Amino acid sequence: MPSQTTSATATSAGTIHGRPPRRTRATRTIRNLIGGAAVDGIRTFDKVDPVDGTLIARVHEAGPEQVDLAVAAARAAFEGPWGRMGVAERARLLRRIADAVERHAEELVAAEVGDTGKPETLARDLDVARAAANFRSFADTIAAAGLDSYLTELPDGRNALNYAVRKPLGVVAVIVPWNLPLLLLTWKLAPALAAGNTVIVKPSEETPSSAALLAEILAEAGLPDGVVNVVHGFGVGSAGEALTRHPGIDGVTFTGETATGSAIMRAVSPRVRPVSFELGGKNAAVVFADADLELAVAGLARSTFLNTGQVCLCTERIYIERTVFDDVASALADHARRLRLGRPQDAATTTGPLISQAHRQKVHSYLDLALEEGATVLAGGGIPSLGGDLDGGSWIEPTLWTGLDNSHRTVREEIFGPVAALIPFDTEEEAIAMANDTDYGLAAVTWTSDLTRGHRVAQRMRVGMSWVNTWYLRDLRSPFGGVGLSGIGREGGRHSLEFYTEPTNVCVQL
Ligand SMILES: NC(=O)C1=CN([C@@H]2O[C@H](COP(=O)(O)OP(=O)(O)OC[C@H]3O[C@@H](n4cnc5c(N)ncnc54)[C@H](O)[C@@H]3O)[C@@H](O)[C@H]2O)C=CC1
Numbered sequence: 001m002p003s004q005t006t007s008a009t010a011t012s013a014g015t016i017h018g019r020p021p022r023r024t025r026a027t028r029t030i031r032n033l034i035g036g037a038a039v040d041g042i043r044t045f046d047k048v049d050p051v052d053g054t055l056i057a058r059v060h061e062a063g064p065e066q067v068d069l070a071v072a073a074a075r076a077a078f079e080g081p082w083g084r085m086g087v088a089e090r091a092r093l094l095r096r097i098a099d100a101v102e103r104h105a106e107e108l109v110a111a112e113v114g115d116t117g118k119p120e121t122l123a124r125d126l127d128v129a130r131a132a133a134n135f136r137s138f139a140d141t142i143a144a145a146g147l148d149s150y151l152t153e154l155p156d157g158r159n160a161l162n163y164a165v166r167k168p169l170g171v172v173a174v175i176v177p178w179n180l181p182l183l184l185l186t187w188k189l190a191p192a193l194a195a196g197n198t199v200i201v202k203p204s205e206e207t208p209s210s211a212a213l214l215a216e217i218l219a220e221a222g223l224p225d226g227v228v229n230v231v232h233g234f235g236v237g238s239a240g241e242a243l244t245r246h247p248g249i250d251g252v253t254f255t256g257e258t259a260t261g262s263a264i265m266r267a268v269s270p271r272v273r274p275v276s277f278e279l280g281g282k283n284a285a286v287v288f289a290d291a292d293l294e295l296a297v298a299g300l301a302r303s304t305f306l307n308t309g310q311v312c313l314c315t316e317r318i319y320i321e322r323t324v325f326d327d328v329a330s331a332l333a334d335h336a337r338r339l340r341l342g343r344p345q346d347a348a349t350t351t352g353p354l355i356s357q358a359h360r361q362k363v364h365s366y367l368d369l370a371l372e373e374g375a376t377v378l379a380g381g382g383i384p385s386l387g388g389d390l391d392g393g394s395w396i397e398p399t400l401w402t403g404l405d406n407s408h409r410t411v412r413e414e415i416f417g418p419v420a421a422l423i424p425f426d427t428e429e430e431a432i433a434m435a436n437d438t439d440y441g442l443a444a445v446t447w448t449s450d451l452t453r454g455h456r457v458a459q460r461m462r463v464g465m466s467w468v469n470t471w472y473l474r475d476l477r478s479p480f481g482g483v484g485l486s487g488i489g490r491e492g493g494r495h496s497l498e499f500y501t502e503p504t505n506v507c508v509q510l
């Protein structure tokens with residue numbers, strides 16, 4: 001967690017090697033946005049740049065009082081003109097927001113890069129592009145959404161008409177993590193607004209900037225005050241917990257760690273509120289000997305190392321048919337060694353730092369654990385020395401291991417970094433069994449030139465998203481989510497609308 005500036009004992013994550021964060025750049029102040037007004041919190045906390053440990057912002061942490069205000073503002077907006085706005089007008093507004101996101105793309109890129117250290121090209125091509133696409137896609141979805149209706153035949157020969165109207169849930173809490181901050185925020189915000197809800201956003205304490213900027217963009221596009229409110233802070237004992245326990249919240253959508261999802265479920269359970277959770281993963285890729293190996297290796301490099309491995313869909317277990325194991329392992333290790341760690345603004349940079357010193361400590365503890373568990377390190381394995389101010393950042397080497405199997409903690413627990421274990425297999429059955437041998441169930445990838453096998457294996461993966469000969473190819477209308485410890489519910493297209501609305505069935509005797 002970033003350090004609390006009012007606390008005498010700053011946490012290690014907010015300090016660099018025990019020293020306070022360096023202050024070499026202009027430090028911004030980020031406030032909560034409630035009912036269209038900037039609102040101070042109970043104290044401020046520091047946000048540091050993970051590239052070099054520089055202090056970049058002081059963020060106002062919302063306490064219960066600010067959360068109360070935000071819920072009241074959202075409720076008032078829901079009862080106001082927003083609640084009476086028709087679908088066509090809401091769809092038009094979402095399209096205006098998408099246009100405004102594109103107009104402000106470079107500011108959003110800067111906000112995202114400052115908070116996460118990810119390469120500018122990635123922030124531009126993935127995070128910001130998807131933010132605009134999210135608003136457009138849910139404008140299309142809501143504009144095309146129909147009603148469920150049935151002509152019911154009665155025993156006496158008469159009929160009844162049953163039809164369901166969909167109404168917004170009301171005030172929705174949107175709680176998002178730090179890995180794809182704007183992408184994941186808008187992935188939830190766009191359908192919530194499309195369906196007519198009002199929203200309280202709680203961005204991660206690590207990534208407050210793009211949410212703050214987006215709130216300004218929403219106002220510029222014409223969204224009425226109070227429809228979207230942003231409260232900053234942490235989880236337990238802070239804004240996140242206050243929000244999920246609040247009696248005025250009608251539903252919670254959350255992406256993040258499984259244990260946090262479980263805590264949120266407990267928080268909403270007394271009032272039985274609906275939840276939509278996209279949680280952790282320990283995703284497998286399976287490479288058959290008949291695959292186009294060049295394509296497979298390039299795909300594996302992407303699925304293992306994109307965003308420094310900090311995407312819930314990233315691959316951390318790679319099962320390779322034994323006859324091609326050595327070739328695939330050595331080609332992938334070459335890829336890993338060629339990755340360029342560096343400043344986000346440098347066009348040659350492929351890989352940024354981890355989000356924070358605390359997260360690096362976690363990932364690093366798995367590098368140690370892998371060695372204790374008997375791994376052989378094929379690539380990486382430690383903390384790089386990049387020199388100068390970069391050594392104040394939270395960098396880690398892209399790392400590949402052999403010599404581990406499904407019995408090891410390194411192969412069972414979500415690490416959420418640029419790491420993967422390479423494991424050989426002999427038969428299709430064995431590969432499927434090993435891939436499915438996990439309590440998680442988010443995503444899987446199958447690499448094969450035999451499309452019949454591709455369909456067969458993909459369908460047997462116990463996951464929400466099963467890719468064949470590609471990874472992270474998204475159609476925003478398709479269902480997205482996980483099974484097991486990886487989540488509850490699906491988002492995307494009409495699946496999102498189902499979560500953000502409640503149907504009322506009307507039955508008319510004809
Ligand atoms: N998409 C994913 O699957 C992600 C997984 N992770 C994993 O989770 C680990 C911890 O990262 P965190 O950022 O701490 O994830 P987290 O799940 O704790 O935090 C995500 C969001 O939930 C909020 N939150 C935390 N506890 C809460 C509570 N009790 N009530 C309400 N809100 C709460 C946080 O402030 C943040 O906005 C990482 O090391 C990584 O392994 C992290 C980010 C995304």
Ligand SMILES: O=C(O)/C=C/C=C(\O)C(=O)O
Binds near residue numbers: 256312313
């Ligand atoms: O593309 C998406 O909609 C989401 C991708 C990634 C996550 O959900 C995550 O990393 O949590």
